[in-house]
Amino acid sequence: MSTHAPSSAGTLSYEQAGVNYDLIDPLKISAQRAAAATAGHLAAHGFSEVKASRGESAYVVDVGPFYIASIVECLGSKALVADEMARLTGKSYYDGIAQDTIAMAVNDLITVGATPLVVQAYWAAGGSDWFGDAPRAQALVAGWKKACDTCQVAWGGGETPALAGIVESGRIDLAASCTGLINPKERLSVGDKLAAGDAIVLLASSGIHANGLSLARKLTERLPQGYLTEIAPGLSYGDALLAPTVLYSPVTEALYKAGITPHYCANITGHGWRKLLRHPGRFTYRIHTVPPVTPVLKFIQQHAQQDDREAYSTLNMGAGFAIFVKADEAARVVEVSKSCGIDAWVAGTVEDGEKQLLIEPLSIRFGDDDLQLR
């Protein structure tokens, strides 16, 4: 999280919710440098890295006939919401949690143009007894399988360690690794294709997805009924938070079959809409159409007393994935997405100019210094 996120009295910011990026960032920077220095090893095997993929959401290697993309991603703290809701309602939410975990990996992997092929499961429990709750464990397995089916990936295997003393008792640390191919190589979308005149298509989110959960959890302290607070008739805050993250790979695969190659993609996760500034080039992104805000996000914004600028800088606000394409293909991208059951909007344009994101309907501007990811 950038330290530039605005904050004012009464609002609940991400830093207040307990994540201190100042402590993490020096490590990340030195790790990124060390990682970049290992790229040359690929030459010993006759291959090379796609350098532009450093800093993107997945790492890409050129192996000749195609590119290989790989990634490991963490669910984050959403499982804590599932655990608390399970205590309150007696239901198991781990089928959805499984989908969330796979979405974290798959939705990042596809940004570079990759077809996800293999997912590996990393399920590190706080003790053997976590797996003794059979309905919960079976929900995790069933949800994982179903998400693999949706994405047409093979579940290769994984690890189910019991890590008492490292993972908290009764908790589970969930992550997924994913390997895919960019095939044909023309599908690579690490940034060189993006151009002024391109359109920005936004794909609907289902809710908070799996980012912003520290904030969402903290917020329950302000709600007398906590997770059971109704945000709409019959819909509790907790249930709304636990809507599984949308899996976007069916859309990117359908686009390929429709002959459309995105110029760039951004998975809108942490940093909210500032992720639209992810591309390293100098472009102005002008948004003319803002998707409807998912009820749970509207609720969070209201109760965290965030203005629009802070909300859009942290949460996905109804848009979970952005696809940048040739302007004359944008309407077709919307159609293809809808045919996959995911709402979508032609939301804006890419222009030459200062690096900034202008959300015109809300009079919000984010500049280059609002997103420091690399």
Add this chain to the structure above:
Amino acid sequence: MSTHAPSSAGTLSYEQAGVNYDLIDPLKISAQRAAAATAGHLAAHGFSEVKASRGESAYVVDVGPFYIASIVECLGSKALVADEMARLTGKSYYDGIAQDTIAMAVNDLITVGATPLVVQAYWAAGGSDWFGDAPRAQALVAGWKKACDTCQVAWGGGETPALAGIVESGRIDLAASCTGLINPKERLSVGDKLAAGDAIVLLASSGIHANGLSLARKLTERLPQGYLTEIAPGLSYGDALLAPTVLYSPVTEALYKAGITPHYCANITGHGWRKLLRHPGRFTYRIHTVPPVTPVLKFIQQHAQQDDREAYSTLNMGAGFAIFVKADEAARVVEVSKSCGIDAWVAGTVEDGEKQLLIEPLSIRFGDDDLQLR
């Protein structure tokens, strides 16, 4: 861990050290079934799985010109030893811990004949403050980089989440994912090549590696000086435990360059030497030469009051990796391994007959029912 591990009064077994596999195994079995049922998805992308890799240490997909292998692996509880030793000595051990983590992934990946290409880091801390200890964090980065250099893999990136409430405060959950290629395809070693008459070459371990640590930690309760107990002049138990796991990929790559294709490989991790029974076929593995036992393993065996059978069923006992090759290539495998700085021994032979492992110098027999991994 198999429930068939022998146990007797006074001995400290793996189950007593707190890992209950009876609770984990039903989940593993249903996960394995669900995972196997996803294999057909690869056909939608024009590819197929190598079915024999199910149940092996890495998952393999046939993508045409070569095979892709992938894996995610967890360090386990060795970091707890590093944390305690850091408290006792003021030193940071995370450079070695980084190597251990990568070894868990790489040493498994190479068993199928793959060249590791890309490693991703999964470093999930109990809070942002874990990363605030700069010497420790830098040691983790430096050790990770060095292990990548040794294995000639590219460090693609990774995740450094702060997971307060899931990972224990002050702790870190470390894992690595690894993607590699089996190229040329003839290098695939998932089992069909193994034959009676083949030789078994064992490669030296550096100590306990990263399996058996629950037992090793539990043992400190029996040692008045705990981790600072000297097991050899000037060498504490804790320091000996923290010897980093040997990285074996330089050997498998050097073997390829020397024109030698292993028929099968076994990474000797959990289940100790019972891993030599991993191959699904019916063979008798007759061991005539037993490598010297690393001092720390001898110490553990002695203080846990384990007989040889229990020790060899749990710990690597000086042999970290097994390579099964044509008999007339065995001596050359030893040479190649030694040229990589890793001691090795032609230790036994593969024979037709009942599925069993006979460690003749120790009069130990493990049968088929002593290893249930699939």
